[in-house]
Amino acid sequence: MTLARLLHRIYAASLYCYPSEFRERFAPEMQQAFRDRYKEAFREPSLTRASRFYLLIAQDWIATFFTERLTTMPRTIFTVRRFALATAVTLLLLGVSTTAIQAFVIPTASMEGTLHIGDHLLVNKLARNPQRGDLVVFPYPEDPSQIFIKRVIGLPGDRIHIENKQIIRNGHRLIEPYALHSTTYIDPYRDNFPSQPTAVIPPSGQQMLKGVSGGEVTVPAGTLFVLGDNRDVSLDSRYWGFVPQTSVLGRPWLIYWSYDPSAAKTRWDRTGMRFPSPPAQEIQ
Amino acid sequence: MPDSQDLLPLTPPVFHILLALADGDRHGYAIMQDVERQTEGALQLGPGTLYGCLKRMLAAGLVEESSGPGLQLEAPSQAAPSDDDRRRYYRMTTLGTRTVRSEAARLAQALSAAKSKRLFAGEKV
Numbered sequence: 210m211t212l213a214r215l216l217h218r219i220y221a222a223s224l225y226c227y228p229s230e231f232r233e234r235f236a237p238e239m240q241q242a243f244r245d246r247y248k249e250a251f252r253e254p255s256l257t258r259a260s261r262f263y264l265l266i267a268q269d270w271i272a273t274f275f276t277e278r279l280t281t282m283p284r285t286i287f288t289v290r291r292f293a294l295a296t297a298v299t300l301l302l303l304g305v306s307t308t309a310i311q312a313f314v315i316p317t318a319s320m321e322g323t324l325h326i327g328d329h330l331l332v333n334k335l336a337r338n339p340q341r342g343d344l345v346v347f348p349y350p351e352d353p354s355q356i357f358i359k360r361v362i363g364l365p366g367d368r369i370h371i372e373n374k375q376i377i378r379n380g381h382r383l384i385e386p387y388a389l390h391s392t393t394y395i396d397p398y399r400d401n402f403p404s405q406p407t408a409v410i411p412p413s414g415q416q417m418l419k420g421v422s423g424g425e426v427t428v429p430a431g432t433l434f435v436l437g438d439n440r441d442v443s444l445d446s447r448y449w450g451f452v453p454q455t456s457v458l459g460r461p462w463l464i465y466w467s468y469d470p471s472a473a474k475t476r477w478d479r480t481g482m483r484f485p486s487p488p489a490q491e492i493q
Numbered sequence: 494m495p496d497s498q499d500l501l502p503l504t505p506p507v508f509h510i511l512l513a514l515a516d517g518d519r520h521g522y523a524i525m526q527d528v529e530r531q532t533e534g535a536l537q538l539g540p541g542t543l544y545g546c547l548k549r550m551l552a553a554g555l556v557e558e559s560s561g562p563g564l565q566l567e568a569p570s571q572a573a574p575s576d577d578d579r580r581r582y583y584r585m586t587t588l589g590t591r592t593v594r595s596e597a598a599r600l601a602q603a604l605s606a607a608k609s610k611r612l613f614a615g616e617k618v
Contacts, residue, residue, distance in 0.1 A: 227541075231548060238581055239520050239540035245522035277545055298499020354531075 213251070213367075217244060220266065226274050228281040270468070309335055311458070312465070313346065313356060319437035319444065320344075322389035328479065329466040330358075334459035337441050340364070341378075342489050345435060346458045349361060351411050351449050358461065359445050360387070363434030367455075368425040371447075373400040374440065381491035391441045402426075410448060417450035497592040500553060501599055506538055506546045511555065511585060511593035518559040520580035521547070548584060555592055559584035 220243050226238045237364075243266070250262035315328040324330075324345070332346045339345045339361045350356040362376060363369045369378050373395055376383045398407040403421045410418065417426055428434045432451035437443025446452070467479035513518070513527035515617070526539050538546075550556045559582045585593070585615060607613075 231544075235544040239544055241580055242521045242525060242540045242543065258549065265539050267539055273539070273541030273545045278543070365568045444511065 213247060213258050214353070216247065216274050222365070223270055226270075230281065231277050236299040293351065309333070313358070313461075315358070319442060320360075321439040321442075323360075323438045323475070324358065324385055324461075325467065325469070325479070327468040327470050327476075328464050329468070330461045331465055332459045333462040336460040336462075337454075337457050339457065339460060341367075344461050344484050345452070346461060347431065347435075347456050348458070349449070350413050350452060350456070353456075359435035359437050359443070359452075362412055362436045362446070363426075363428040364492075365428050365430045365432060367428045367434065369428065369434055371400060372373070376436075378491070381493060384490040386489075387438050389439050389441075391439065393431045396439075396441075398443070399447060408448065411450075413450035414448050416447070424459050433457070444455050453486060497588060497595045500555070501596055503592070503596045504546075505536060507550060508554075508593065509536055510538075510543070510546055510550065511589055513594065513595075514556060514583060514585040516590070518582040518584045520582050523576050524583070525541065538571055538602055548580075550589070551586075554586055554591035555588055556583045 216234075217240065221236075221240055222394055224232050224239060227236075236294050241426050244411055246262065246266075250258050311334055313330045313332055315324045315326055315330065318326055330346075339369060341364055341438055342493045343361050344358060345361055346356060363378060368380070369376065371377070374390060375393050376385065395401065403418055403424070406418070418427070420426065422477045426434065428449060433454060434444045434446045435452055436447070461484050463484075464479050464482045466478040467482075468474070469476050496617055509528040512516055512531055513524045516527075519527065521543055523538070525543055528536055547556065551558075559588055
């Protein structure tokens, strides 16, 4: 094959980069024009003429390939209405992602029984008015950079104490289907609350214990009393006091991914799981 | 009838392609050669540029395909007959003629405005 034929083949192949409509209409003519130009450029051997020819063809190809591709794109892509719609959807999603939904991951076992380590949650940030039994997400009052998730046991005005792991709220015993006890050992503070602390209590917890009257804590206005479901290992309101209602970030909405780090596996059965508040029955 | 003013200003390739067709119907390569002559080599059209422009000019109604070189045209170049089968000829429409005239007038006015500014002291333009 001569150089001329080879170059012509390459040029013919390069025309496949143009939009099909354009190619089908003009490709034979473009090939003919290429051939004519080629003949002219190589009529006499001259390196300058040859390189000028290659440069022109390459420049032309690159420039027009983009132009033709762009102009044959469906016009609708560029309409103002589409642009406005795309902007609106983007802003909406941005707005939703910053104000309505936030993702968290569970790093500890304090909610074991309900939430496993490696559960990835979406939190509904619009649900900021939790009721008894609801799960809430909030910054840890002693270190707001840590985000905690616990269950609401007491609302403002509720009187709470614990007898041998049994919660008594406003004089009623709670039957808690969600609560998990990992040991039968009775800790004199954790399981008979409030009493003389057996662990170091941070200032916010000491503040709470100052308000104890009649062997009970009373949840102050504007705050929540929260406990972890893994009751015997959870650090919660028993240790660091009440959660300001204004600091609540929201309620968990669903698990979008659950990854078991110890088994290095995804727990597929937990994907999409919701958190209906299991009712805690009150008995006399 | 679309107004020729609507299409102004023309891009340099479109303007020179129209000028190349002013003398009669031409095929693609003849247009390229003529444009190169007109501009003394300053504007060299590659196939993509030429046919991209022709596509838009056809759509705008500035040019149309013609059956072949008119009687007034010099004989097609020394190319082999097989080459000629592939060639299509283009002709300037009435709208094309009016448009290239308007563009030339616009350029002339721009040129005289530039001249009046004494940018060319001592030079003959």
